[in-house]
Amino acid sequence: MSRRTNVLACLVTSTLLSLVIAAPAAAAAAAVSDWDYVALGDSYSSGVGASGQTGLCLRSSNAYPGLWNTANSPKTYRSNACSGATTATLRSGQLSGLNAETDLVTLTIGGNDIGFADTVITCTLASDSGCASAVADALVKVRDQLPAKLNATYADIRGKAPNAKVVVLGYPILFDETVANCGVGGMSVTKRKSLNKGAVELNKVIAARSQAAGFTWSSVEDEFAGHGICGTNAWLHGLTVVPPTNSFHPNNAGYRYGYLPALNAALG
Structure with a gap:
């Protein structure tokens, strides 16, 4: 030659x-336009705290699933996420939209199983020691009860959607710890540190179980860093009177600049 x-x-x-x-x-x-996308989970996926909430589940198109849908135009999009959802109610009421054709599933779940909302309210009203005790009680549930519940939930999702990419997102660290005063109730720095520590431990367990299930874990801790409640540029609501359900949930900025980038990063 x-x-x-x-x-x-x-x-x-x-x-x-x-x-x-x-x-x-x-x-x-090119495949994104052919995807069938189903969003599952609790209030952090339904969109509580965002504008435009509707229905009993308080779903909003300004939650991260709706924002991703608008930006990417998948073939189909369905949100089954519902405020107040636990692993049990997700398994019993949210899996009907999944099948072998489902390409993408996203979810946040686990916070309500450990009484997250009740713990935050207790800390708002109780002493520093009372708050620490409430967080300690929640962490017992995180360690002793939540792993098995998550394992069962993830197994059910995989069984219903065997070919889907599943992205499990975590919870933000709620509070800024640098400012002296925080909110109408005067949430002390000590209380804020207790609650933030609890959120870190909750995320660790969810991360471990989701990865063990072969799912993609996406923490939002980095995205929300510097944007905690009582900080100068908070991406979360503090204690809210109208509507009270918005309390301690992301605002529009939190979903757009916190959760959505975390999902995009997980999808590459």
Whole structure:
């Protein structure tokens, strides 16, 4: 074979290899428009705290699932997420939209199983020691009860959607710990540290169980860093009177600049 023929052969081979290597990436980018996407979970997925909440489940198109749907236009989108959901109610009432054709599932779950909302309210009203005790009680549930509940939930999701990419998102660290005064109730720095520590431990358990199930874990702790309640640029509501359900949930900025980037990062 002549030198010229060798050069041409190398060029053709290199071109073919480039096309083969590029094809999967191009296919993956194009595939989003063909995805069937189902959002599951609790109030942090339904959109409590965002504008435009409707229905008994308080769903909003300004929650991260709705924002992702608007930005990416998948073939189908359905949100079954519901305020107040636990692992048990998710398993009994939210899985009907899943099937072998489902391409993407996202969820937040676990906070209500350990009485997260009640713990925050207790800390708002109780002493520093009373808050610490309430957080300690919640962490017993995190360690002793939640892993098995998450395992069962993730197994049910995989069984219903065997081919889906499942992204499990965590919870934000709620409070800024640097300012002296925080809210109408005067949530002390000590209380805030107790609650934030509890959120870290909750996220660790959810991360471990979701990864053990073969799902993609996406923490939102980094995204919300510097944007805690009582900080100068909070992405979460503090104690809210009207509507009270918004209390300690992300606001529009939290969903758009906290949760949505965390989901995008998980999807690559």
